[in-house]
Amino acid sequence: MSALGSAEELKRAGSDGDETAGIAALPDFVATARLPGRSVLADTDLTAAAIAGLLATAAWLKEQRRQGEPHPYLAGKTLGMIFQHPSTRTRNAFQAGMEQLGGHATFLGTHELQLTRGETLADTAAIMSRYVDGIAARFAIHDDLVQFAAGASVPVYNALTEVYHPIEALSDVLTLQERFGDLSRLRLAYVGDGNNVCHSLLLSGAAMGLSLAVASPVAYQPRTDVLANARALAAASGATITLTDDPLLAADGADAIYTDAHESMGEENDPAKEAALAPYRVTEAVMAAAKSAAVFMHCLPIHRGQEVDEAVVDGPRSIVFEQAENRLHMHKALLLLTMG
Numbered sequence: 001m002s003a004l005g006s007a008e009e010l011k012r013a014g015s016d017g018d019e020t021a022g023i024a025a026l027p028d029f030v031a032t033a034r035l036p037g038r039s040v041l042a043d044t045d046l047t048a049a050a051i052a053g054l055l056a057t058a059a060w061l062k063e064q065r066r067q068g069e070p071h072p073y074l075a076g077k078t079l080g081m082i083f084q085h086p087s088t089r090t091r092n093a094f095q096a097g098m099e100q101l102g103g104h105a106t107f108l109g110t111h112e113l114q115l116t117r118g119e120t121l122a123d124t125a126a127i128m129s130r131y132v133d134g135i136a137a138r139f140a141i142h143d144d145l146v147q148f149a150a151g152a153s154v155p156v157y158n159a160l161t162e163v164y165h166p167i168e169a170l171s172d173v174l175t176l177q178e179r180f181g182d183l184s185r186l187r188l189a190y191v192g193d194g195n196n197v198c199h200s201l202l203l204s205g206a207a208m209g210l211s212l213a214v215a216s217p218v219a220y221q222p223r224t225d226v227l228a229n230a231r232a233l234a235a236a237s238g239a240t241i242t243l244t245d246d247p248l249l250a251a252d253g254a255d256a257i258y259t260d261a262h263e264s265m266g267e268e269n270d271p272a273k274e275a276a277l278a279p280y281r282v283t284e285a286v287m288a289a290a291k292s293a294a295v296f297m298h299c300l301p302i303h304r305g306q307e308v309d310e311a312v313v314d315g316p317r318s319i320v321f322e323q324a325e326n327r328l329h330m331h332k333a334l335l336l337l338t339m340g
């Protein structure tokens, strides 16, 4: 790894407003991974090489933070955040991450904007682009994010839509890589709703050689277009994608068992869905079908007793808080490589 700028140089870059000094001090392997101006609306906006660069940069930023090394490479930059749904992890990871990188973040709930009085998504994005250097957006409807991004002239980051949650999946791939090393030898079993998180794990995981087995009730399986893309990515990376309605079959021999809420934001109180997904709870029996070293994963927030038993999520194989922490490091990597 090449020499980094000294802590003193980086502090100067952070305090005198000269953001190019901070970027110039990036180590070579981070500088060459840069994705200037890149928006990430779906996982497929990133190639496997780009994801590899994000993983390496996130790991490096995590180490910088652990060692207490200042890293204000985004001094003078501002991230705008616009959220239509609540958020604990994503919003905090973006905001804390931006501050740790020497920049600033502003937050707007969509209900606070003139969107409520008919201003268009594209106009809102065009105007925000005049103030900020990148925008994180959480919209209920993916097409709204696409319309919003069409008006933006700065990078737009998908902070979750009903179809994709790409930075979640990238953070989870980082967590798996940290825990196990070589992703191409791993198999992740996703048990539950074939939702946004499942879609992004399929796409980002398959791009990086991670094999995935999804167990969902037939009515709640992942979208066929997403599966087709994931299969194409898997064919290129050497991974496999399998689909079943049997949680124990998916879990058999897996390295990680992943689940998510049975009802996502915006679709609460759906008794038919709740009933269909009830047998897809991750129990000790599901964990027992996996490898002895297998881990339990969840993007959070968790609903103990619904999609997972308390004994599993609070047990020794659970790495849910490592996942949550890695959101910070992966969000920082994305901000640095696209905005820096």
Ligand code: CP
Pocket (backbone or CB within 6 Å): 086, 087, 088, 089, 090, 091, 160, 168, 299, 300, 301
């Ligand atoms: N996992 C996740 O995206 O959490 P938040 O909704 O709290 O951001």
Ligand code: NVA
Pocket (backbone or CB within 6 Å): 160, 161, 162, 195, 196, 197, 260, 261, 263, 264, 265, 299, 300, 301
């Ligand atoms: N599938 C969940 C993920 C929350 C982080 C949802 O969309 O609500």
